[in-house]
Amino acid sequence: MNAIQTDQLTRSFGNLKAVDRLTLEVPRGTVFGFLGPNGSGKTTTIRLLLGLLDADAGSAQVLGFNTRTQADEVRVRCGALLEHHGLYERLSAADNLDYYGRIWHMSKADRENRIRELLERLDLYKRRDEPIGRWSRGMKQKLAVARTLMHHPELIFLDEPTAGLDPVASATLREDLASLVVQEGVTIFLTTHNLAEAEKLCTQVGVINHGQLLAVGSPAGLRARTSAPRLYITGQDITSQVVDSLHSNLLVKKLQQRNGALVIDLNDLARSHEIVAQLVEAGVKIDEVRKERVDLEDVFLQLVEEERGGEE
């Protein structure tokens, strides 16, 4: 059974379609990354899935429960770290977690054990009695992640968990998330516009823009599906005639020049030696040839660009 299943899920605010006929399946036990620029509909999707908002059309099932008619059942089984960490800054870390443990009717002993377990895992246990108002943003985010896991949920929603963190804090939180995923065995629905984060954490990725799902699959699958293999060549004497001659080569799908280097999307990466030979023959002094791995950012930009092209 899927952890999340939506069918033509739609929600508008006035004339704006925040989520537009979203049909999606997220298998249990996966880390699903929901990628999209700001305002693309990621947060609204989470709110719909948690039953915090009603859909205008379509339906959604979360852990087998209908989000419209069984929203309470959904929220009992899920944890959520939404746009803001939502922690009580005047309370200590332990008190914050204890409050949420009580909300989920955990016994005192269970709460104490779970608080210790989570805070030790996140290296926050020694500071458990401090009011968290004085903590760094990264530490608060870690605590907020711990709060979502407090009651052993089957599924957690993380809305841009590393947004606003410095690179070091982001990397630390990503590592913590990766290890928690393994240890807790929980399904994660993660929204982000940080593509490196999605690459590192997610087994499945969906790309959303203007409320519409543009593509879905594994990061590697998306890269393979939406982008050609890429060759990256730096050298001297790369003239406009050389570039023109490459354009006419049928092997070349797309050619760009970036900082004096050639970035060539090929139809067949195995025949890259033919491109190198052509350049050498044309008198180019080659410094470096690299078969570059297309990253998710390129895929994402390409999908968004295609969507724009489709609209026009």
Next chain:
Amino acid sequence: MIADIFTVASKELREIFTFGDARGRSKFSLLILILIFGIVIPMQNGRDWVESPINIMVWGWMPFLWVSGIVADLFAGERERHTLEALLATRLSDGSILFGKLLAALTYGFTLTWLIMLASLVTINIGFGREGLLFYPLELTLGALVFSILISGLSASIGVLVSLRAGSVRQAQQMMSAGMLVLFLPFMLMQFIPEGWRDAVGNILLNIAPVQAAVGIALVLLIVESILIVIARRLFQRSKLILD
């Protein structure tokens, strides 16, 4: 649901009593209130502060002041600090969040009033109780008990509605202060009406049986509060709050 209401209320009370209210007043502000209303004012008023039944007005209205100071923070503050959305994403029902917060406000008003009454009693006995122990009259004790709950509830339910409308804690507090002025306006206007009219009003009040008057006022308060709570319950819904 009852357990959830107590969970929410106990967290709110812990925050209030440990860390103070929305205006940033620390827990020492509670001690200052007890010092002023439990020691200074009783010392100025003497035995009358404990013995005069007319002081039911004081004990009855005091909770309104205390509760109005914190209730805006309980709702608008939670929204302003972005903690409400996380709470709405939990298994708690809308009703248990609303009633938990109302219970916290009510408990705060009731507890503070009785702490001050107790401090007043100790003060008056130390200062003026040479001829034996002084106690509040029974009717004043019962009246204070009933009215401290009812007035705390009134203040809390008005505060909920105000907070749901206000964009920030500050705005909610300003609206509460304005509301308080409206409530006290009839008493303030009394000094501007002709003396003959004032005497007539005084005579009418003196001729009303005090117990019947108190019961009548209590019933009116109960009805008003019930209506306000029903309205608050209709407005306090996840799908509306999440978009604020």
